[in-house]
Amino acid sequence: MYVAVKGGERAIDNAHRLLAHARRGDPEVPELTLEQIKEQLTLAVDRVMNEGSLYDRDLAALAIKQARGDLIEAIFLLRAFRATLPRFGASVPVDTAAMSVARRISAAFKDLPGGQLLGPTFDYTHRLLEPDGAGESAAEPAAAPADADAMPRVTDLLASDDLIEPSASADDTEGPARDLTRDPLGFPAERDLRLQNLARGDEGFLLALGYSTQRGYGRNHPFAGEIRLGDVAVEFFAEEAGFALPLGHLTLTECQMINQFRGTATEPPRFTRGYGLGFGHCERKAMAVALVDRALRARELGEEVRAPAQDEEFVLSHSDNVQATGFVEHLKLPHYVDFQAELGLVRRLRAEFDEAAARAAQNASREAAE
């Protein structure tokens, strides 16, 4: 019997059993614990929280384990869970100037109030595989007396001289911040929605787009004004209490790019900003978002839109890796019906082609005979 109609259900159940077996691997090797993932694969957890757009280290660790380390699959698991959560409101905007900083660097100034703070970074490691180093218990981190100095954001220092455009503040937007998971994204999209889209966007896609702006496809002369990593307090304004209540802390990475702007007839020349913010330690992502954010401001700044990174419909419609992987991978699903319809057409076109060729050959031989 060639038409295998029954059996889909059993095939699925068995595939799931096999998947669970493959996920576990060699039973002789101890099973990974969620604590291990949460503590030792922190950057994977951060990425999954970012693109899953849910700040929960435990659930992100669970998702990574369940997804066998496939981070896009883990992001998908977290997103699907997030979609079922009720909303009770929006927090007060977090203040990254008041961040308890673990790392802060500026590529624009040699020194500045609060200083440069290298923090935990791969930046100056030599990329040599260290079979002994990666697993060993690490030495205690070096300690330094806490710096009591405030650590103002570099862009705020420049803004006081009017050399850089003022930062958009929450007061500039009318009404509450919009949410593309609650209302479908439309075009043109304002900056709050664009930044939300980029924050959820695929790191690889945004990295490539940011890179393309540096190589001349929508160049905007960036300087890494400041990158900071640390904890910020999250507060929620409770109507009943009449004041903002602390909810907890988030670890965030913030990147402020400083970009050239030559000015217009009405605007003096000054620097402009590109902004990136993400959960956890996610410098590559935050920097890429800042580059793409600035590129997408072309319309607002009166720049010609020529490159892919400046094209908001192109960028925002293709940044989401859960959507992208779904649509690419859905090609695995059966398409017998459409393929059958296309087969019919190709056969018909070929028959017509062969007829025409035969007619042409006949005519040619007749002409040769004449």
Place this chain on the structure above:
Amino acid sequence: MNAPIYNFAYLDEQTKRMIRRAILKAVAIPGYQVPFASREMPMPYGWGTGGVQVTAAVLGPDDVLKVIDQGADDTTNAVSIRKFFVKTAGVRTTTRTADATVIQTRHRIPETTLAEHQIIVFQVPIPEPLRYLEPRETETRRMHALADYGLMHVKLYEDIARHGHIATTYAYPVKVDGRYVMDPSPTPKFDNPKMSDCPALQLFGAGREKRIYAIPPWTRVVSLDFEDHPFERYRLDETCALCGATDSFLDEVVTDDRGGRMFVCSDTDYCEGRLADGAAA
């Protein structure tokens, strides 16, 4: 970590209300694509998340659900979606077209004529019929608003000029109620005539693209064509090897590596029904 508890048919009531509002608008403006706040579903985009959300929003505890993919009830994804609703809604399911009150489908319309008490829900990958002619949403929305469908007619004309006939075999564009040009989802054009004056309500859900559209019962649906090149319903000139049907859409099955082929009904319920009634090839 709290174990999540899910509502009837998975979606929370607020989300269902939002989807129902979009469906009502879609029914009120036949063929118009209504944007809706599509949720991330626990199955991937491209697997029918739009159809699943529409089904979840219209399903009640007394409904009888049928799910087909490529016309068949037991293709893996149809099985998976049916199981999802059995698990989350506990509704009764059937493979018999006539017994179902809600039918979710991918790529086919059943051969059995639908009835007034039924709803058919289509899974849609790209809801925009103009998308491959104009990639920008801002442009295509403007074109629909102005009923500016010249580009589509030019495309069909170019097909005729190049191939002698319209070279679109599935997702063949239709005009609904004389106004909106609509993508019927990737059904073969064989199924297009079934959409017109159909007694059942036809709903279309595109999850990734966040659009819902509808054809209300008894609405005229016309496949685009030209007076001198009328729409042709294509069917392979073969009979079903199982039930002997000569009127159904057929799947081609490769039986060996020497060019052997057999043809069987793509609609498994139709085929089984005919066999039960004593038909044979």
